[in-house]
Amino acid sequence: MTGPEPAPLDVSPARPSVWRNLSFVWLVPILALALSLGLAWRSLADRGELIEITFANASGVTPGETELKYRDVVVGTVETVTFTDDLEKVLVRARVDKKVAPYLDTDTEFWVVRPQVTTRGVSGLSTVLSGVYIEGSWDKEVVGEPLVQFAGRDNPPLVLPGREGTRITLVATDGSLITEGAPVFFHGIEVGRLERPRLTVSSDAIVVDAFIQAPHDRRLNSATRFWDTSGFNVSISGAGLSVDFDSLSSLLAGGIAFDNVFEGGKPVSPGHVFSVYEDEASAKKSLLEEPKGAVVEVAAEFGETLSGLEPGADVRYGGIRVGQVTSIVAVVDDTSDGPGVRLMANLAIEPERLGLPAGSGPRETLDFLESATGRGLRARLATKNLFSAALIVELAEVPDAAQATFRRDATPLPVLPSVKSDLPDFTATAEGVLERINALPIEELLDQAIRTLGSIEAIATAEGTKAAPDAVVALLDDTRALVNDEATKALPGELRAAIADLRAVVSELREGGAVASLNETAASAREAAGSVAKATEGLPDLAARLEELVTRAGRLISAYGDRSDFNDETLAALREVRNAARSVSQLARAIERNPNSILMGR
Amino acid sequence: MEDAGTAPGALTARAAGLVACTQCGRVHPLGTPQCRRCGSDLASRDDTSLQRVWAWLFAGMIAYVPANLSPMLLTSTFGRTRENTIIGGVFELFDHGSYGVALVIFLASVVVPIGKFIAIAYLALSVRSRGLARGHARQRLYEVVEFIGRWSMIDVFVVAILSALVQLDFIATVKPGVAAASFALSVAFTMLSAQAFDPRLIWDSYEVEET
Missing domain, CATH: 1.20.140 (Butyryl-CoA Dehydrogenase, subunit A; domain 3)
Structure with missing residues (x-):
């Protein structure tokens, strides 16, 4: 339109600087990134060391959950649970705190804590709810480079590393009463525990390590003796029955006790080997059986056979063991009769046991022996005990011994004089006793006894013997009943009276002959006959009973046998009885038939 | 126009020289620093x-x-x-x-x-x-x-x-x-x-x- 138009301006806005327009909001993601990276880095740096533990059995170990604890404080977590390449063991990988990782060295032990009920109590109860955990133990010393691979234990160690104490080794002959974890007592106080018992290579003894806690391990020295306190002890004595046991725990799991049996034992180093005695008594007695110190060797010369004496046999003085026989040698001597052999026993004598002061050397010992020999000290063989043929050497003071000297300067060893022992006498006596016992007529005596018993038995078992008493008793009863019968008793009297009457009539008749009295006579005769008939009424009955009696007696007698005198007599008696019965019945029948026969006398 | 997403020829606030408050919705001439109603900062587009x-x-x-x-x-x-x-x-x-x-x-x-x-x-x-x-x-x-x-x-x-x-x-x-x-x-x-x-x-x- 009007005026020139200005050339269109090519206005382009100034390109805003990227940086000038940069919003502060960008700080937020940068901060977030820094924070995230920082956190990531820190957690990575704090992650701890990965260690590997192998277990035979990892029951309850869960990756990501199971904790690794040291003194009950969590120091790590299990990450994975896998197997070793050969599937032999379970491989547990765990992360442990960086702080404790350097302490994991050779003495480190790991085990899985599970609930356990043992004779020693209940442990790991908390794991019932919370699940198992892995407990580690190590000491505070850092030895060399920290390890990352460990072999886990199957059971918790009895002694945690870092515990003060002394580990010793015990040797026992019988492991049946020694169990792992059994307590060790000192005067009834538990001061340690046994570890797992194991056999020696030769399998003739049980070796078990024991840990004695500080400060009780100071009690251990060369005077210490251990003994078995397992089970219980029942003893019956004049004081009554006593049952004795140490503690319930030792009753169930066994236990070992120790004490110092003498004063002044020398200290022992860790790992010292002690033997375990059967009981306290034998442990204390052992004091007399073990060499206490330096020994002095002397020789004893014997003029008799040494068969039965062996190296190791006791040397006793006044009944106490003072040493032992070390060897037996034969020495060839040149005597006037030619070479002769003498037998020598070399004895190792312990001066302290002889009663000499501690620290006595050979000189004092030889001095003592020399003076004692002067008083009559002699070596003599003796039997170890009544039932053994083994011999020991006895140092005995024999007052009436032949003069002898202690040859102190003899080579190679000083020689003690000896006396002949009374061993053969004893043997002879014993033999004599045995012979006399042998000579006793024991066998004949026994034969006789057996025979006697046999005949007694035969009599006792015979049928007749068993039956006789009953039958005899019955017979006697019957006989007595018959005799006591009123009728039987009355019969003779009545008969006699009747006969007397008849006789009187007859005599009257004979004398008088008077007819006048005939009627009277006839009347009396009738009367008499009546009474006779009356009297004879019981006769059949009597005869029947007698008959019965006789049959029974006959039965009895036939049962009894017909050999003995008793039988014959009895039979005779019966026969008589039977005859009597027969006569009675005949009389009865005659009187019945003809009562007048009595009057007329047949 | 061709794009069905917008009404054809619709006038936007920016084209009309206005800026709307995102909080209360009142429109202001471009360049107004703060909403006269609610006082919040105004910006035609948040750069x-x-x-x-x-x-x-x-x-x-x-x-x-x-x-x-x-x-x-x-x-x-x-x-x-x-x-x-x-x-x-x-x-x-x-x-x-x-x-x-x-x-x-x-x-x-x-x-x-x-x-x-x-x-x-x-x-x-x-x-x-x-x-x-x-x-x-x-x-x-x-x-x-x-x-x-x-x-x-x-x-x-x-x-x-x-x-x-x-x-x-x-x-x-x-x-x-x-x-x-x-x-x-x-x-x-x-x-x-x-x-x-x-x-x-x-x-x-x-x-x-x-x-």
Whole structure:
């Protein structure tokens, strides 16, 4: 339109600087990134060391959950649970705190804590709810480079590393009463525990390590003796029955006790080997059986056979063991009769046991022996005990011994004089006793006894013997009943009276002959006959009973046998009885038939 | 015009020399520094909008990484402590047969946040290169993102409530893990990112086309 138009301006806005327009909001993601990276880095740096533990059995170990604890404080977590390449063991990988990782060295032990009920109590109860955990133990010393691979234990160690104490080794002959974890007592106080018992290579003894806690391990020295306190002890004595046991725990799991049996034992180093005695008594007695110190060797010369004496046999003085026989040698001597052999026993004598002061050397010992020999000290063989043929050497003071000297300067060893022992006498006596016992007529005596018993038995078992008493008793009863019968008793009297009457009539008749009295006579005769008939009424009955009696007696007698005198007599008696019965019945029948026969006398 | 997204020949506020307050809606002449009604800052287009969107988005993404790697819940029952990450918890619930709960947690904690990251990134990118999708669809997407953002907090709520309620000492104790805080931050950052986005930018590309 009007005026020139200005050339269109090519206005382009100034390109805003990227940086000038940069919003502060960008700080937020940068901060977030820094924070995230920082956190990531820190957690990575704090992650701890990965260690590997192998277990035979990892029951309850869960990756990501199971904790690794040291003194009950969590120091790590299990990450994975896998197997070793050969599937032999379970491989547990765990992360442990960086702080404790350097302490994991050779003495480190790991085990899985599970609930356990043992004779020693209940442990790991908390794991019932919370699940198992892995407990580690190590000491505070850092030895060399920290390890990352460990072999886990199957059971918790009895002694945690870092515990003060002394580990010793015990040797026992019988492991049946020694169990792992059994307590060790000192005067009834538990001061340690046994570890797992194991056999020696030769399998003739049980070796078990024991840990004695500080400060009780100071009690251990060369005077210490251990003994078995397992089970219980029942003893019956004049004081009554006593049952004795140490503690319930030792009753169930066994236990070992120790004490110092003498004063002044020398200290022992860790790992010292002690033997375990059967009981306290034998442990204390052992004091007399073990060499206490330096020994002095002397020789004893014997003029008799040494068969039965062996190296190791006791040397006793006044009944106490003072040493032992070390060897037996034969020495060839040149005597006037030619070479002769003498037998020598070399004895190792312990001066302290002889009663000499501690620290006595050979000189004092030889001095003592020399003076004692002067008083009559002699070596003599003796039997170890009544039932053994083994011999020991006895140092005995024999007052009436032949003069002898202690040859102190003899080579190679000083020689003690000896006396002949009374061993053969004893043997002879014993033999004599045995012979006399042998000579006793024991066998004949026994034969006789057996025979006697046999005949007694035969009599006792015979049928007749068993039956006789009953039958005899019955017979006697019957006989007595018959005799006591009123009728039987009355019969003779009545008969006699009747006969007397008849006789009187007859005599009257004979004398008088008077007819006048005939009627009277006839009347009396009738009367008499009546009474006779009356009297004879019981006769059949009597005869029947007698008959019965006789049959029974006959039965009895036939049962009894017909050999003995008793039988014959009895039979005779019966026969008589039977005859009597027969006569009675005949009389009865005659009187019945003809009562007048009595009057007329047949 | 050709693009169905805009009314043909519609006059925009900027073309008319006006600027509307985003808070109360009152229009002012261009150049007015503050809304006369509500006092909020006025800007025809927020120049730093995209910058802030990207910044918050990156912050949200960064926070989302530890939220998924570290444990969300520390559950101890009878002395046994379990640590569960978000995904671990989902799988565990799935194993136990709680498919519904597993699905809800999976949606709220995994699908939605990741979807939001993608959606916001897409919106921010699409402002530059036009025509990737219709304006209306993008506007709708923006609204959905803004709306759904808060629901991602459901996981954080669960953790917060559980750890407040379940404090039975030995029997059962629930403690929030590092992931809970990270996750909450991630969600918050993403929400801020969505808020920083100026939806007017969606339509600007069409105007450029028109002119």
